[in-house]
Amino acid sequence: MNTTEFTVTVLGFNQALASAITGALDVFAFAGISWQRIHNLPTTPRFKVQLASHLGQQFLCSNQITLQPNIAIEDVSHTDILLIPTIGGDIDDVLEETLPLRVHIQRLQKMGADIAANCTGTFLLAQTGLLADKAATTHWGYADKFKAMFPNVNLQSEKMVTEDNAVYCAGGGMAWIDLSILLIERYCGHQIASDTAKSHVLDVSRTSQTIYASSRQRRFHSDKDIMAVQSFLEKNLEKKCTLSDLAKQHNMTERTLIRRFKNACDITPGQYLQSLRIEHARKLLETSSMPLENLVSTVGYEDLSSFTRLFKKATGLSPSQYRIKFKRN
Template structure:
């Protein structure tokens, strides 16, 4: 982070097929830090950030929703910025990454000047393609985690996290995680009170749990091993029963060792971890839709001990079952 006083300069990079809300929403949130709360409470307005949209050659860009955005400045002309943000890629990843290679040199150039660099959701793919995340911790949308790992094995991806930070490199998870990222960066530059006031004035949660609270077991089926897919489908239909590795392997004509190896290679998790994710996913559905007691839910999904299930649920989602029900139950 730069040592210069507020207002700080925030630059968001625009490109064709970006998610417009990850650009305009973040610009709004930074631009109104020190303003919205103060206006509500009739206090002196104290802007904390100057914001700008930058594109290659200063050309207008068309977002994935066909919204056309006119930049404030050409990316080539940005000599200093405190914070540089890459928004979500809303279009086809391969095509957008191919079309945005000209951005790479400017990411590395501005990183060398000491700017904080942040990527939202699939914007982390662009950062990784530029090489700035090599050997660094990062996150991206949970649904694209396997594709990210396959493409960028040199990056330490922690897809369960909503936001990651290593030195002056930041990443956020899902497409709308731009407000988690923005609020964290507002707190980094302006302190907790300004970030909290900004969140409250925009009716946002200052902190949210990790991405596992939104992810489903489907993310572990993006592979081509048909034998393992058959095992997964059997587990999905029988997750409440007592399942043994030996029996699963035998019924699918494998040795336990071979099944364990192929399952982990295909899914990225062990059979036990996958079984846990199935049970937790079903528990989440019941908590969202049924007024049943936790004891009943735990029994139905195949667990016997409520306390151990509660610890597992909280470790996986970041919320206790009662908190999850309060937050997500459909009325």
């Protein structure tokens, strides 16, 4: 049996999300231990974990808990994994305050460390330049801000986790779970990762964060005419509406409508309408027992099978699977 102990360093800073720090440290620290204890087997720790900060100073997390690091990031000469947690405070303020950390992220990457960032921590990673021309993800609610700040990054915000040349990113705030289990599998194999997930009762089947996203994120623009189009579609999502009718109603040509809509929302009017319908269907699946046949017509579709294909493509789950997972009792 390979009993090599790998080192995981979590990088702390003021206004970091405490759960993304302590939770990840716990999961890595218990790899090779928790499952074994449950089954009365010999324990073999697989990771040495440590918390680092600028000059080894205490830092105040976004929930007002103060954490004491084990080491100064300046003194970390080797780590197999460097994990950057979620930014829980104002992103711009945190990026300015953490400027001294960037050189050490770059230094450890050059020394062979896997670099991983969770949720909005990907903003700090991107500012080092290590995500340039690489695939990345971030919290779906901050995707537009990320794209505006880092246009040279291949942002894939629908994904829960991305990996590109040993640089890892995870999506929403609790996606450190998916990221940690993925990295445990990378270093220790599938069985250890699976055992760790099961012992902590972690759901690691999530591959997409689109099931959590909202079409409201497409409202963050300044084109008032396109906002009017969006409002019309939101109020009439169950009705048939051709692109020609939509353009005439808002005093535009079809070509102008498509161009301005894509500039403002990064998708076409048809794609936006589909996202509205899928989101409305999600709400109905969560809050009602409406039969699927009735639900489909309520959100503007006629054929159950084609709706099911669209819904699964958008969320990663069939409508019935989504209802089972998210139905509110």
